[in-house]
Amino acid sequence: MAGRCCSMTHSPGLVTRGQIALQVKELGVSPGDTVMLHASVGSIGWIAGGPSEVLGGVLDAIGADGTLMMYVGWEGSPYDLLVNAPQVPPAILALWPPYDPATSRAMHAWSILTEYLRTWPGARRSQHPDSSFAAVGRLADELTRDHPLQYGMSESSPLAKLCQHNGKVLLLGAPLSSLTLLHHAEHLADVPNKRIVRYKAPILRDENKAWIDIEEFDTTECLPWRKPIDMFEAIARQYLQEGHGVVGRVGAATSYLFDAAELTQFAVDWIEEQFLEPPKEVSEAQVRIADDRDHRELADLYAAMEEERTGTPVSSSRLSTRIDELLEDRDRQVLIAETSEQLVGMLVARVESAQRGVLEYAFVDSGYRRHGILRELEIEASTYLREQGCSAVGFELDADNQVAREAWTALGYTPSRESWERPL
Numbered sequence: 001m002a003g004r005c006c007s008m009t010h011s012p013g014l015v016t017r018g019q020i021a022l023q024v025k026e027l028g029v030s031p032g033d034t035v036m037l038h039a040s041v042g043s044i045g046w047i048a049g050g051p052s053e054v055l056g057g058v059l060d061a062i063g064a065d066g067t068l069m070m071y072v073g074w075e076g077s078p079y080d081l082l083v084n085a086p087q088v089p090p091a092i093l094a095l096w097p098p099y100d101p102a103t104s105r106a107m108h109a110w111s112i113l114t115e116y117l118r119t120w121p122g123a124r125r126s127q128h129p130d131s132s133f134a135a136v137g138r139l140a141d142e143l144t145r146d147h148p149l150q151y152g153m154s155e156s157s158p159l160a161k162l163c164q165h166n167g168k169v170l171l172l173g174a175p176l177s178s179l180t181l182l183h184h185a186e187h188l189a190d191v192p193n194k195r196i197v198r199y200k201a202p203i204l205r206d207e208n209k210a211w212i213d214i215e216e217f218d219t220t221e222c223l224p225w226r227k228p229i230d231m232f233e234a235i236a237r238q239y240l241q242e243g244h245g246v247v248g249r250v251g252a253a254t255s256y257l258f259d260a261a262e263l264t265q266f267a268v269d270w271i272e273e274q275f276l277e278p279p280k281e282v283s284e285a286q287v288r289i290a291d292d293r294d295h296r297e298l299a300d301l302y303a304a305m306e307e308e309r310t311g312t313p314v315s316s317s318r319l320s321t322r323i324d325e326l327l328e329d330r331d332r333q334v335l336i337a338e339t340s341e342q343l344v345g346m347l348v349a350r351v352e353s354a355q356r357g358v359l360e361y362a363f364v365d366s367g368y369r370r371h372g373i374l375r376e377l378e379i380e381a382s383t384y385l386r387e388q389g390c391s392a393v394g395f396e397l398d399a400d401n402q403v404a405r406e407a408w409t410a411l412g413y414t415p416s417r418e419s420w421e422r423p424l
């Protein structure tokens with residue numbers, strides 16, 4: 001048996017409670033912290049002692065004065081049946097069991113840990129049936145108490161209290177799209193046309209079932225967001241690009257730590273900028289990984305880049321071999337942006353070492369600049385490099401390329417080392 005699946009060299013490998021506590025601390029969690037957790041246990045690894053040891057590790061990191069909270073919901077909710085329904089079918093009214101914060105099961109789909117935390121000794125759980133939060137630790141009662149049944153992500157919700165108590169949000173292998181905190185930002189953002197839902201929910205009141213009317217902003221799609229990337233992920237990626245938050249690893253999982261109040265304010269500003277101001281000119285270009293079929297157009301784009309750089313015309317057929325090398329290199333990902341008619345941008349991400357990635361061949365067709373294409377390409381490139389285990393990314397830049405300096409600065413890059421020369 002030994003070495004079959006528990007070897008540390010096999011990803012995702014065996015992960016212990018102590019290792020989780022240590023790595024969570026390395027991310028920036030400190031004793032006494034108030035932490036909201038999102039976790040994908042499977043992506044952390046094979047947890048020695050089972051999934052509850054993930055909670056144990058985080059609790060060890062925050063210590064006796066800390067507080068750990070999760071968004072746990074209610075596994076048995078009739079929400080999907082009743083949301084915006086004109087009326088509740090009589091059979092449902094009669095038969096559906098009520099939500100009881102003390103016993104109703106947590107949403108398994110949000111993480112196996114929701115139910116573990118809800119049933120953790122000393123856990124408190126909020127009274128909202130669908131936006132239910134559970135917490136353990138010093139502020140557990142404070143965070144979960146008096147959760148309003150109307151607008152469950154509002155100024156008096158557990159999320160608002162998390163911000164007031166300088167809380168942090170910890171993602172262990174959970175995607176950026178799962179940041180529940182951003183529902184609070186959606187609630188706070190002062191923009192028109194937020195979608196509202198109304199539904200009835202059965203809750204236990206004085207030992208009896210009561211059907212209550214709930215109204216709140218739609219957590220499925222509060223605002224009309226039409227881009228392929230998830231809106232919460234777009235917000236979080238830009239937040240990271242601008243140098244906020246911490247990215248690292250816990251076990252095998254890409255993990256993030258954010259300051260809750262700061263991220264909320266960033267997201268409110270972001271949402272207000274997106275949905276209040278006249279829409280920015282946004283490109284129609286889609287970003288994807290290049291393959292052999294893009295060879296000819298990539299060579300044309302590369303030739304245009306060389307021509308702009310050197311000031312002399314370059315024949316794309318001369319660059320064909322280089323394109324082959326780029327597409328075949330297993331340590332590179334060639335990303336392209338295309339409209340329905342043509343390729344308009346490219347960026348190559350290369351794994352330079354175990355820790356560091358490099359960006360190369362950044363180019364956007366001159367007719368498509370300032371439409372956010374480099375930003376979209378960079379998001380894909382940095383995601384790829386992070387998945388390869390890189391913790392930093394850089395590139396070489398000609399000192400006199402002012403446009404590129406401005407663009408990369410806007411994307412969160414700063415100069416790190418200089419290369420000096422003189423003509424001979």
Ligand SMILES: CC(C)(COP(=O)(O)OP(=O)(O)OC[C@H]1O[C@@H](n2cnc3c(N)ncnc32)[C@H](O)[C@@H]1OP(=O)(O)O)[C@@H](O)C(=O)NCCC(=O)NCCS
Pocket residue numbers: 305308362363364365368369370371372373374375376395396397398401403404406407408410411
């Ligand atoms: C540099 C280059 C790739 C930028 O591509 P782009 O698609 O126009 O960039 P984006 O539209 O995604 O802009 C990204 C950010 O940079 C900013 N930016 C882009 N061009 C800028 C400029 N000329 N001046 C100031 N800011 C600029 C944008 O405002 C944006 O920030 P924002 O979203 O906060 O507004 C493009 O100008 C280019 O291809 N230049 C020639 C090749 C080159 O120099 N490559 C760089 C080699 S390192």
